[in-house]
Amino acid sequence: MVLSNYPELPRLVGDDVGDVSLAIFSHRTTSPIDAPQYPGFGNGDRLAELGAQVLQCAVTKYFFRHPAMFSAEHIRERVGRIMQGPKVHEWLDLYGLKTRLTFGPELNRDEMLGNDHEMSKYFCTYVGAIFYCNGPVAVEEWVRQLLNASLDGVKVEAEDTMPGQEGPSPPIYTPPPIPSGYPGPSAGNSNEIDTGATSITLPPDVMLITRAKVHEAAMQATPKVHISYAETSEGPSHTPVWTVRCLVNDVEQGRATAKSKNEGKDMAARHAYVAMGWHRTGRN
The missing domain is CATH 1.10.1520.10 (Ribonuclease III domain)
Incomplete structure (x- = not known):
């Protein structure tokens, strides 16, 4: 094909x-x-x-x-x-x-x-x-x-849009998370983990890790662990700033601030990936 x-x-x-x-x-x-x-x-x-x-x-x-x-x-x-x-x-x-x-x-x-x-x-x-x-x-x-x-043969033509119907949604490109993250209010770059006394910068290769890969690593851990998220937002409803915490067995292991909830989850998951040491065990 x-x-x-x-x-x-x-x-x-x-x-x-x-x-x-x-x-x-x-x-x-x-x-x-x-x-x-x-x-x-x-x-x-x-x-x-x-x-x-x-x-x-x-x-x-x-x-x-x-x-x-x-x-x-x-x-x-x-x-x-x-x-x-x-x-x-x-x-x-x-x-x-x-x-x-x-x-x-x-x-x-x-x-x-x-x-x-x-x-x-x-x-x-x-x-x-x-x-x-x-x-x-x-x-x-x-x-x-x-x-x-x-299929071979005669094709089916597109339908004329009827009054009151919407046309097909055009493809919309969703860019990947910006490596440096979004700075939140009173927060540093999202690719750093605030541990109170020190900050841990994410290795460049970890920035390529997807949330699905983080969840896969959790399933392969011994014993298996469960990942969940807690989100809060601040600011106007049309332009909120999201703070997301990544919880491993209900214990916070990563936190990120971003302009969208999804970007915050992605970055928080990467923080947890590093905090759990999975980036050192070949799971990436």
Whole structure:
């Protein structure tokens, strides 16, 4: 497959996109069974269930609108092949999504990545996240373009936007956290950990560590530890300054101040990564 022939993978938008991304790319085995749910969307299993229903609806609509005027039986057959067939594996490989999924240490990664059920659920998780973050029109338009590029023959044209409907959300680029962090009120750079007497500067390679990787390190620790976050905000509601604490087994191990909650979580998680000594044990 040639990527240039396919639509770009929709970039998720919203203030909680960091939490959503963590839920997408972390297999359920990376979190305790009783892990608290995220506000708004809950967890990856909820996104997967939402995505399965949304994807089936979008694919059904595609074949319903197809110029070939498929019969109801043919629509069901084609939808079933898309939902559970090799197309899901092709799309996950196309967008490099398989490489981003993390599993618990007890699982065989190759076996999981080849499991049709697990990969279908993973793909549906991302679809559910698009619906949650970008809206239903973004899902339908992406699926339409994806199927047009994947299937031979006559294509399905975009729908005319009806009065009162919004057009598809354009991809929005979310820049990575700024390495030096954001200075908060009465706070130093976010890449330093204030320990009271001294400050610990994060090594440059730790600045590349993702929050998902920090959670993976927590699951691989002996014994396993649980990571959670506590956030507070100050200032005007339209331009708040967030202070985030990263808790390991309910004990603060990292703290950061940033202009968005997600950036604060990312940086606080990196602080905890260093405070726990995981950067010295090869877990990065």
